[in-house]
Amino acid sequence: MGKNSLLADSSDADQLRKYARDLAEVYKSEKQKRKELDAANQQLTKYADDLNSAILKLKAANQELQEAYLDTIHRLVLAAEYKDEDTGDHIIRMSRYAALIAEKLGLPDRDVQNILYAAPMHDIGKIGIPDSILMKPGKLTDEEFDTIKTHTAMGARILANSRAKLLKIAEQIAISHHEKWNGKGYPQGLSGDEIPMVGRIVGLADVFDALTSKRPYKDPFPVEVAIDIIKKERGQHFDPDVVDAFLKNINEILKIKSEVASAEHTSLSDCNYSGSQFSSSRFNS
Numbered sequence: 001m002g003k004n005s006l007l008a009d010s011s012d013a014d015q016l017r018k019y020a021r022d023l024a025e026v027y028k029s030e031k032q033k034r035k036e037l038d039a040a041n042q043q044l045t046k047y048a049d050d051l052n053s054a055i056l057k058l059k060a061a062n063q064e065l066q067e068a069y070l071d072t073i074h075r076l077v078l079a080a081e082y083k084d085e086d087t088g089d090h091i092i093r094m095s096r097y098a099a100l101i102a103e104k105l106g107l108p109d110r111d112v113q114n115i116l117y118a119a120p121m122h123d124i125g126k127i128g129i130p131d132s133i134l135m136k137p138g139k140l141t142d143e144e145f146d147t148i149k150t151h152t153a154m155g156a157r158i159l160a161n162s163r164a165k166l167l168k169i170a171e172q173i174a175i176s177h178h179e180k181w182n183g184k185g186y187p188q189g190l191s192g193d194e195i196p197m198v199g200r201i202v203g204l205a206d207v208f209d210a211l212t213s214k215r216p217y218k219d220p221f222p223v224e225v226a227i228d229i230i231k232k233e234r235g236q237h238f239d240p241d242v243v244d245a246f247l248k249n250i251n252e253i254l255k256i257k258s259e260v261a262s263a264e265h266t267s268l269s270d271c272n273y274s275g276s277q278f279s280s281s282r283f284n285s
């Protein structure tokens with residue numbers, strides 16, 4: 001083995017040692033990077049968990065607030081409703097009828113939900129009508145009927161100027177739920193499409209429930225009789241499309257009627273609408 005060959009071997013060995021050292025450095029640096037990445041990942045996972053739990057807490061608080069809000073509305077509405085109705089079930093039934101019709105007419109989910117929660121306020125203006133007229137068992141004089149009619153405008157005034165969308169819709173319902181498709185309703189004598197859709201829907205739901213309920217001045221009509229009256233008023237009192245949606249889904253309407261009748265105490269906050277289905281903690285139990 002010559003001198004040159006020995007020198008070459010020694011230089012290769014040095015080179016190899018250098019590669020090994022470099023490789024160890026790269027490995028060490030990669031290991032450190034991976035460690036940092038793992039730590040960052042762990043931190044991110046912790047942030048995500050914290051965020052999730054904050055969102056859940058916020059949702060629970062929101063839900064509680066919404067329930068308190070709906071419960072407050074329900075109790076205020078009852079103050080007006082107890083004047084001529086014993087249980088307050090009328091507002092639960094008619095609101096659920098109205099929401100169902102709205103859903104079947106293809107209104108967006110948000111509007112259906114707003115109708116469900118705003119419809120109970122339709123008669124809030126009755127709070128300003130004397131009991132002697134509101135609860136009179138016999139026929140009303142023209143003057144008394146004129147006084148009753150003012151509950152629409154009075155309700156709208158109570159609900160006016162709110163920034164809340166729900167109360168804006170409630171105001172629209174209060175002022176328009178006694179208008180008739182043929183223009184012979186009150187207070188403004190609007191006809192056809194001039195009447196807001198929410199008023200046309202709630203108007204029918206209100207009449208059907210009034211017909212099939214006991215009132216100080218009348219016994220309940222049988223369901224078949226009430227349906228006949230609604231059919232005859234198609235295109236007269238009521239929007240034909242609203243009547244069609246009501247009749248096509250009469251079985252679901254009657255299901256709501258029997259559910260509310262069998263529920264002991266119901267409140268607005270017991271009714272929910274999400275997507276294409278209604279649910280109620282009491283009605284479904």
Ligand SMILES: [Fe+2]
Nearest residue numbers: 122123177178
């Ligand atoms: Fe009314």
